Amino acid sequence: MSTTPPTSLHPRLPSPLQAVEDSRFNRHGVHLTLKRDDLIHPDLPGNKYRKLALNLAAATAADHPALLTFGGAYSNHLRATAAAGRLLGIPTIGIVRGDELAERPLNPSLARCTADGMRLHFIDRSTYRQKADPDTLAAILRTTGTENPYVIPEGGSNSLAVQGCTALGEELRGRTDVAAVACGTGGTLAGLAAGLAPDQRALGIPVLKGGFLGPEIRALQERTFGAPTSNWQLDDRFHCGGYARTTPELTAFADDFEDRHGLPVERVYVAKLLYALTALSEEGVFPPGTTVTAVITATDKTPGEAQSSTSR
Numbered sequence: 001m002s003t004t005p006p007t008s009l010h011p012r013l014p015s016p017l018q019a020v021e022d023s024r025f026n027r028h029g030v031h032l033t034l035k036r037d038d039l040i041h042p043d044l045p046g047n048k049y050r051k052l053a054l055n056l057a058a059a060t061a062a063d064h065p066a067l068l069t070f071g072g073a074y075s076n077h078l079r080a081t082a083a084a085g086r087l088l089g090i091p092t093i094g095i096v097r098g099d100e101l102a103e104r105p106l107n108p109s110l111a112r113c114t115a116d117g118m119r120l121h122f123i124d125r126s127t128y129r130q131k132a133d134p135d136t137l138a139a140i141l142r143t144t145g146t147e148n149p150y151v152i153p154e155g156g157s158n159s160l161a162v163q164g165c166t167a168l169g170e171e172l173r174g175r176t177d178v179a180a181v182a183c184g185t186g187g188t189l190a191g192l193a194a195g196l197a198p199d200q201r202a203l204g205i206p207v208l209k210g211g212f213l214g215p216e217i218r219a220l221q222e223r224t225f226g227a228p229t230s231n232w233q234l235d236d237r238f239h240c241g242g243y244a245r246t247t248p249e250l251t252a253f254a255d256d257f258e259d260r261h262g263l264p265v266e267r268v269y270v271a272k273l274l275y276a277l278t279a280l281s282e283e284g285v286f287p288p289g290t291t292v293t294a295v296i297t298a299t300d301k302t303p304g305e306a307q308s309s310t311s312r
């Protein structure tokens, strides 16, 4: 099996690392840098390039006729898969959670998927929840009418995705003390942590409520590397009520960060990450002299995402 990521996507790698002057860090002797993964590719939002790269290589190497994956109505992963399919000339199928959506006009995120050629299938929520069950998956595949597609799980976090994200850690070797990232499935954190050098640590900020992510990240690392790494932790205090939920405080923080640094702050993931790091710095959690890197997984140009207030 080929493990060479498709260079025809022309990713900008390594992604740029930018220093930021911010008094809320500087006055504690902490250096903040931004790892601009949002600049890797114009059409594959954020960290999704890293997660898809080895999967795309595997799908093409094994001659699968299509990519099939799963997501909610505002999934960045669905959009990234659709864009990759268009750029590489591979048909894509998106299984979307919620059969009621079939009756409605497509939201901007799903409209982008179909504009990129993705065929959408809407399935009811209870079937969607069972999609990991082999019989349910087989039934879903039959309804799409495509034989033998390459199946990528919801959120894109399989072992090849985690493996792909080790490059993010490797790019940060010798460049930072703490590398922090917002977590949905935790696949990015799982790979990032494994790619860092032994003297570096990773910090994950879950954007979903529930506190279920720790065991899932350990399981992803076990499946990918044979054992979990012990160099990461999660801070569960900054989800602001759950996926795509926000608070007036978070909105004010993100608006102010944009004014200070001219960075359009994506609100579903990146705002919570930057808010968390600022709070931790002000709490004095980072010893003076620490360099903290925020992985900027997207900028605020993703259609529809910010307006979404549905919980996952």
Ligand SMILES: *Cc1c(COP(=O)(O)O)cnc(C)c1O
Pocket: 045, 046, 047, 076, 077, 155, 157, 182, 183, 184, 185, 186, 187, 188, 189, 266, 269, 270, 297, 298
């Ligand atoms: C998907 C996504 C994440 C989270 O990635 P996981 O690997 O699912 O934890 C973070 N930021 C943005 C912008 C994303 O789209």
